[in-house]
Amino acid sequence: xxxxxxxxxxxxxxxxxxxxxxxxxxxxxxxxxxxxxxxxxxxxxxxxxxxxxxxxxxxxxxxxxxxxxxxxxxxxxxxxxxxxxxxxxxxxxxxxxxxxxxxxxxxxxxxxxxxxxxxxxxxxxxxxxxxxxxxxxxxxxxxxxxxxxxxxxxxxxxxxxxxxxxxxxxxxxxxxxxxxxxxxxxxxxxxxxxxxxxxxxxxxxxxxxxxxxxxxxxxxxxxxxxxxx
Amino acid sequence: xxxxxxxxxxxxxxxxxxxxxxxxxxxxxxxxxxxxxxxxxxxxxxxxxxxxxxxxxxxxxxxxxxxxxxxxxxxxxxxxxxxxxxxxxxxxxxxxxxxxxxxxxxxxxxxxxxxxxxxxxxxxxxxxxxxxxxxxxxxxxxxxxxxxxxxxxxxxxxx
Numbered sequence: 237x238x239x240x241x242x243x244x245x246x247x248x249x250x251x252x253x254x255x256x257x258x259x260x261x262x263x264x265x266x267x268x269x270x271x272x273x274x275x276x277x278x279x280x281x282x283x284x285x286x287x288x289x290x291x292x293x294x295x296x297x298x299x300x301x302x303x304x305x306x307x308x309x310x311x312x313x314x315x316x317x318x319x320x321x322x323x324x325x326x327x328x329x330x331x332x333x334x335x336x337x338x339x340x341x342x343x344x345x346x347x348x349x350x351x352x353x354x355x356x357x358x359x360x361x362x363x364x365x366x367x368x369x370x371x372x373x374x375x376x377x378x379x380x381x382x383x384x385x386x387x388x389x390x391x392x393x394x395x396x397x398x399x400x401x402x403x404x405x406x407x408x409x410x411x412x413x414x415x416x417x418x419x420x421x422x423x424x425x426x427x428x429x430x431x432x433x434x435x436x437x438x439x440x441x442x443x444x445x446x447x448x449x450x451x452x453x454x455x456x457x458x459x460x461x462x463x464x465x
Numbered sequence: 466x467x468x469x470x471x472x473x474x475x476x477x478x479x480x481x482x483x484x485x486x487x488x489x490x491x492x493x494x495x496x497x498x499x500x501x502x503x504x505x506x507x508x509x510x511x512x513x514x515x516x517x518x519x520x521x522x523x524x525x526x527x528x529x530x531x532x533x534x535x536x537x538x539x540x541x542x543x544x545x546x547x548x549x550x551x552x553x554x555x556x557x558x559x560x561x562x563x564x565x566x567x568x569x570x571x572x573x574x575x576x577x578x579x580x581x582x583x584x585x586x587x588x589x590x591x592x593x594x595x596x597x598x599x600x601x602x603x604x605x606x607x608x609x610x611x612x613x614x615x616x617x618x619x620x621x622x623x624x
Contacts (some may be wrong), residue, residue, distance in 0.1 A: 237482075244616050244618075248614065248616060248617060249616065249617040249618070250613070250616065250617065250618040250619070250622045252618065252619040252621040252622055253617045253618050253619050253622075255607065256605075256606070256619055257561070257616045260563075261563055276621070279621055280621060283621060361495075370551070371550060371551050371553060374503075374507050378507070407524045407561075407617060408557070408561060408617055409485060409486070409553075409559050409560060409561030409617075410553065410559075410561065411561065412563070413563050413564070415546065415564070416546055416547070416549070416550035416563070416564065417550070419544070419546040419547035419550060419552050420541045420546070420547045420551065423508055423509065423524060423543075423544060423547045
């Protein structure tokens with residue numbers, strides 16, 4: 237199971253502290269959303285026994301800017317997230333097969349519907365369930381977020397859209413162990429297996445993109461073999 | 466009032482909870498209990514929180530690390546765990562927590578899951594983000610004091 241977190245300078249904890257906590261809580265890996273976080277993935281995984289993957293969460297104002305950033309950063313990073321939040325950005329992200337994850341699609345005034353769910357399934361763009369709002373907000377904003385999560389869940393189930401689950405932690409204190417996330421998920425209407433699948437999906441994305449960046453990889457299903465000149 | 470005969474007493478489960486906060490945070494049992502009730506009330510509703518009947522039994526907190534034992538009714542441990550996960554601040558101070566395990570008695574809970582972490586703090590000056598900064602260190606972790614608050618780091622970040 238993997239979790240995706242923000243780290244210093246965007247958050248209050250460094251990558252290594254997040255990794256130490258995540259390893260302690262039983263995660264196998266950690267995706268870092270912050271582009272300018274400085275860390276040595278090998279040193280951290282030697283020390284704490286957790287796979288640390290550098291990712292980028294693109295937070296753009298409009299699809300044009302997001303497309304530019306995707307083009308710039310795609311070659312260098314194993315996990316590419318686009319932060320949603322407006323209808324235009326959500327639509328751009330699910331239709332771009334270079335994007336791995338559409339994060340926080342329902343934050344702000346973003347919305348999601350069956351067309352986007354279907355497009356995301358076609359392009360294998362994972363939709364993020366952000367449990368952070370459930371864990372850290374209260375009152376009206378939390379009710380809104382829960383409403384959004386339910387809508388998103390119904391669409392994802394209907395159209396078999398790939399999804400990921402995250403607590404969107406900005407510091408190691410906001411991290412929660414997988415069992416806690418499963419318990420919260422069950423309270424808000426998820427099945428425990430869905431939460432587990434969502435946490436494991438980060439690992440799938442990492443494995444898929446690592447495979448793609450290998451020298452032997454030509455396209456899905458095609459590798460350079462032994463007999464190639 | 467005379468206490469209930471043993472076979473109709475409620476059965477309890479005890480959750481061992483580990484807490485982590487800023488080194489200068491000040492949290493006591495009452496504040497944690499209040500936060501727990503609020504979290505349960507908000508997540509589980511009045512009915513659910515009455516069912517779970519969450520009570521903080523043991524509580525210890527010093528220098529940014531702490532432990533608590535939370536009692537819940539048997540069969541309600543999943544809602545209890547969910548309510549605990551939703552505590553993100555106590556008295557406005559951000560905390561992190563994790564359920565280490567669940568036992569049927571307080572004693573088993575303490576012995577199996579809580580390990581009295583020694584908060585042997587040392588104040589130190591460390592190099593971080595191109596500058597010398599003061600830090601509070603415990604084991605291999607360090608809370609580095611920056612102008613706009615603490616940054617949580619480990620030995621690997623220090624040069």
